[in-house]
Amino acid sequence: MIKRSITFDLEKRKKDGVLIVKNVPIRCCITFNRQRITMFTGHRIDADKFIQAKGMVKNGCYNEMGFSSSEINYDIEEMRSTLQEIFRKFEITNEMPTTDQIKEKYKIATGKQQAQEEKAGLFDRYKEFIDTIGRQNAWSDSSFYKHNSVMHLLQQYNPDLEFDNLDEEELQNILEFMRVEKNIRNTTLNKYLRFIKQFLSWAELKGYLKNADYKRYKPKLKGANFELKKVIYLTxxxxxxxxxxxxxxxxxxxxxxxxxxxxxxxxxxxxxxxxxxxxxxxxxxxxxxxxxxxxxxxxxxxxxxxxxxxxxxxxxxxxxxxxxxxxxxxxxxxxxxxxxxxxxxxxxxxxxxxxxxxxxxxxxxxxxxxxxxRKTFVVNALTMGIPPQVIMRWTGHNDIKAMKPYTKIVDKLKEQEMKKFDEM
Missing domain, CATH: 1.10.443.10 (Intergrase catalytic core)
Structure with a gap:
């Protein structure tokens, strides 16, 4: 019997003398025969969402990559189970393993050693894109969530999807799947297509994507333009x-x-x-x-x-x-x-x-x-006669085109007010 302990906790690292509590790596700590191994679980979580005593994420919580507590906790238990099985096999042969043997057996058991030798697939690259570009551009939680949502939709469409498949016809099939099977609105489809193209543009620059069909794919999505969306505001x-x-x-x-x-x-x-x-x-x-x-x-x-x-x-x-x-x-x-x-x-x-x-x-x-x-502020400011350029200095809008939907409302209001003269 090999006495061992397999626990999960958060990495303790400081920045400028202050303990980091946001997006902290969850690690696995294995001790046996006076030896210690620390392995990364592949997940991160905020410290206040982790139950240290139980080594698990609190129910109902999500991390910055959009993974739920149930997904993360499932992976934690899978890792624990895999490691226990590795130790049991050494016990059968009455052999005391080294730390390197445990690491190697774990890589083989989880397929990570083989995966490193094989060509990474489209979804591996999408995860790489989300992780690297998300951190590089300091994405908000919302941006991480949206890209993860798009990636999961692509996986539902075809879990074996690869870059070589992505010609214009396949992109059209993907949008048809989202529209027909998921009942997604054209306005949302338009956003999702932008996210997909953002990922493919990055993949092309990295050399992962060889064809550039996505650049030519410009479907006409009825009602997807901004002007269709009604501006809701208070008078x-x-x-x-x-x-x-x-x-x-x-x-x-x-x-x-x-x-x-x-x-x-x-x-x-x-x-x-x-x-x-x-x-x-x-x-x-x-x-x-x-x-x-x-x-x-x-x-x-x-x-x-x-x-x-x-x-x-x-x-x-x-x-x-x-x-x-x-x-x-x-x-x-x-x-x-x-x-x-x-x-x-x-x-x-x-x-x-x-x-x-x-x-x-x-x-x-x-x-x-x-x-x-915010829309109420802009419409009422324009109605008062404040120039759009001044309003933009307050709101932070950089393009006068952003004022177009609001100026249309004000023009309509002016037209209605002028008609009052005809009623006198």
Whole structure:
């Protein structure tokens, strides 16, 4: 009997004297015969999502690569089981292994030794792309998640898919699979195709992909252009009604305050979430945006100033300026708030799946999200006559084309106002 211990923990590494707690490697520690082996499991996780005493990830958690706790814990147990089997085989022969023998047997058992000798496949390269480019370009969690989603869709389409198969016809088949089997909208298909082409462009530069058919593949996806998407925003009257109304509880009141603050400043959710009191100086917000890493300055008006004043003396975590909830809770609360504010205007939402037009009638409160605040700011600012170039300095937009959907709304509003003269 070989006495041994196989445990799993997080790598302990410091940066500038501070223990790293984000995206930490999960390692396997094997001790036997006064020898110790440390092996990487292939997974990483945030420290607060790992149960150290049990050597496993907390239920319901995900890592930056999009792997769930169940997937990671399954791999951990598979690794433990494989190592136990290796030790049992040495016990049968009454042989005490060396650390190198355990490592070698593990590589053989898991196919890693053979895999290194074989040509890596398309999905191996996609994982490499996600890992290397994701870190190189400091992708957000959302970008990691989206690329992992696309990779998993490709695996569902054909688990044996290879670069040599990717001609224009195969790309069309992939989109057909996503549309027909997964009922994915054309707007989303358009995004997924961009992600696939981003990966293929990288693969071509690395020499993994030999044909460039993907560059010529430009399908016409009906309704996938930006202009089809309806811009949801609050009119000035709706905004002021929400801003001044009595709120029944603190949860909704705080959500209202944060939402209105964004309506009066144009901040994205990610930026108001990270806004700290030290970012407010000389009646201005001075921030570096999360999405585009732009250094922007936004002057306060009487509405945004009043909201900040309300929370000035309230101590919030990490020195935050406002009590911002998680994106999901925030969005859920917004729909409840919109219903209280009687934002019942009906609108038709239109999208396409292939050539089939789909539509549904919704009320405005049903489609309230964090991003509606930013759109509200832009539309109302344009309606007030503030030049687009000035608004862009506040919002961080770099292209005047981004203002086009909003200017169309304002032009329509002007047309409606002018017709009032005919009614006099």
């Amino acid at each position: 000035w009257e709706e905004l002021i009604k929400l801003y001044t109304m009595e709120i029944p509880n603190i949860r909704l009141e705080q959500t209202r305050d944060v939402f209105c603050f964004c309506c009066f400043t144009g901040l994205r959710y990610s930026d108001v979430y990270n806004l700290k009191k030290i970012d407010i100086k000389d009646a201005k917000l001075n921030i570096i945006t999360i999405k585009d890493v732009d250094n922007i300055s936004i002057e306060l008006n009487k509405y945004s100033r009043a909201i900040l004043e309300k929370y000035k003396d309230i101590e919030l975590k990490k020195g935050k300026a406002l009590p911002v909830l998680s994106n999901q809770k925030y969005n859920d609360n917004l729909k409840e708030l919109g219903q209280l504010a009687e934002l019942n205007e009906e609108m038709t939402e239109v999208w396409y799946v292939g050539n089939k037009r789909m539509e549904r009638v919704v009320k405005k409160y049903e489609v309230l999200t964090t991003h509606v605040a």
